[in-house]
Amino acid sequence: MQQLKDLIKINNNVNVNNNIKTNVNVNNVTGIQVHNTAQALCDKFSDQNSFQYFCKVAWKLPEHIINNNYEMAQKGHNPVKLFVYLCNLDMAKLC
8 A cells, every 4th residue: 555655656746848849740731731742842842852851841830931941942052952951940940
């Protein structure tokens, strides 16, 4: 009986960290929307190898941020690399 009381006491003293980053869909998009956005980015950049990363971007960032980053990236010497950099900055801010 004492062990049970000790276990309950331990469980009641546990601090819960609610600031854990998870793969939560903060963008409220469906899987089909993520796929379509990622495929559109692959087509725009002519880069099918980045499909998985573009899925991550479409999952985590709102479409207007993705479009803004795409427009800014087109002005750089290496658009794909600049797009990835800009999206990583935005994902770090939002997540």
